[in-house]
Amino acid sequence: MNASIIAVGSEMLGPTRTDTNSLKITAALEDFGVGLVRKSIVGDTLADLRDEILYDVERADILVITGGLGPTEDDLTREALAAAFGLEMEVDQSIIDRIAARFAARGWVMPEVNKRQANVFKGQTTLTNERGTAPGFHIETRGKHVWIFPGVPHELEWMIATYFRRWLEELSGGRARHRRVLKIAGLTESGVEEKLKPYYDAHAPEVPTILASQGHIEIHLQSDGAENEARALLAARERELADIFGNNVFGYDDDTIESVIGALLKSRNETLATAESCTGGLLGSRITDVSGSSSYYLGGAVCYTAAAKIAMAGVDEALIREHGEVSEPVAIALANGVREKFGATWGVGITGIAGPTGGTPEKPVGTVHIAVAWPEDVKHRKFFWQGPRTIIKWFSTQFALDMLRRSVLKRS
Incomplete structure (x- = not known):
């Protein structure tokens, strides 16, 4: 099982905004052993977004889209999904009522443009957003799962916790991805690589990830499966690496x-x-x-x-x-x-x-x-x-x- 992520928004193609939402989505996928194979940022252009959706859904089992669900003319994620999959949309009056009540609670009148956020897909699942005005969606098509969340970070986080993680947990059947990070000082990245040759030979084709940080090297291990089995495997790998690197290992995981x-x-x-x-x-x-x-x-x-x-x-x-x-x-x-x-x-x-x-x-x-x-x-x-x-x-x-x-x- 693998996944792709699309972050929607022309502002992230410029020099002032970065895509942080993908990191939150990736963390959820990683926790349940779903590998990420592609991550992209697409501007607010209907044809570009439709084409990226079609490209990704052909290559991944799960597609997660964040952003482009607002009330303005450049929020085109709904329209792109309809064009990509031939979906019909309808107006959900309950969403309009909820948005209007949200504005009224602040003493405001809901602008007419917010009614666009009540356009939902026929025959698909609409996800209530209790942190904002834009609903999310779970679309099942072509044997794939497409999840669509708002781009506002605190709204996204709530929807991931409320809907996405629970679905991933059911999908995984108790399997998850577990990680261990070893932190090494006093060696270069190439020096670490050379010392790892016996480890590579013993565990091919399993290859740990080596990352160079500021003044130290990290070795990232991962194991998918039931918690006890996965952690036992990581502990065994950790002991092997500790024997190889000795006192060069100064810490683990979040240690500094x-x-x-x-x-x-x-x-x-x-x-x-x-x-x-x-x-x-x-x-x-x-x-x-x-x-x-x-x-x-x-x-x-x-x-x-x-x-x-x-x-x-x-x-x-x-x-x-x-x-x-x-x-x-x-x-x-x-x-x-x-x-x-x-x-x-x-x-x-x-x-x-x-x-x-x-x-x-x-x-x-x-x-x-x-x-x-x-x-x-x-x-x-x-x-x-x-x-x-x-x-x-x-x-x-x-x-x-x-x-x-x-x-x-x-x-x-």
Whole structure:
């Protein structure tokens, strides 16, 4: 069983509006193991919409259409469906009465154009919309199912929950699609792919989805079927992947690297302080995005100048004169200094050149030094990032967090 989605509206073909409704529909389909094979956006043109409907219904078992059910001249979804399938329409007076009552409750008179929304298809199912004026429809034709919902997001969400999910549940017979996401740090997408070869060989033609995100890689697993069986299969696959990637796996599903670090520090009753230069407080911001972070994050300093590094993190002025602010000794001094200043278990220091100006042949834009300090030792790494300022700052914090995570795990 598969499905297609059509989002109707010329506004989504321009630069100011995006189609978010398809994501909600896709989530419902995925939950019941129905694969999506096509998604399209069609403008408010009758012939284009009719042709897209006919194209999709030939290739999918289920077609879901959202939008184009309003009262204005450019709302043509009903007319396109009638043209595509040869359906007759009739006026449902109860819908007119309901819309009129809805306007009257607000002290308004219903405009005549709203009567267009009472045009329904003979012999097909009309779906009452308790969140708005436009009804939806469920059309059965040519052995296919066509579901039509309003484009207003909160109306769509209500109709998906009220009608579509219940129908999908009956259709699936208890089968559903279950997912597991493994999040990996410290490897490139191609590096992950290379390590997966034994897994591919063992489970062909089953292929997981690999996605590159900002500073980490995700492996998406899925299994269709009854819940117990599907989850058991996912757990087995997860164990195999954990053996392949080891500590490179930092989390699962909705985990972030900052939430994982927070849980690690809380479980060990350990604390953290940060000293940042080129990231300008982004590291501290990400750490404090986690609720309850005050139990382990003692504070941080944005040491953006040499004077600030000396005053706030206790960096020796001689180190800066000899090595420069962007250097291994200064990063280490930042990590050690801020840890001691706050009395924390862990200290993280970041210094670099985020650009686009400030680089030199010896220290080009994207040069970043990161250090992690703890009572027994300190670890340092030098990175070269390419990209705009925002990317360099983000990657610096991402890898600083991963260095901290690995150090905490190693120490324990």
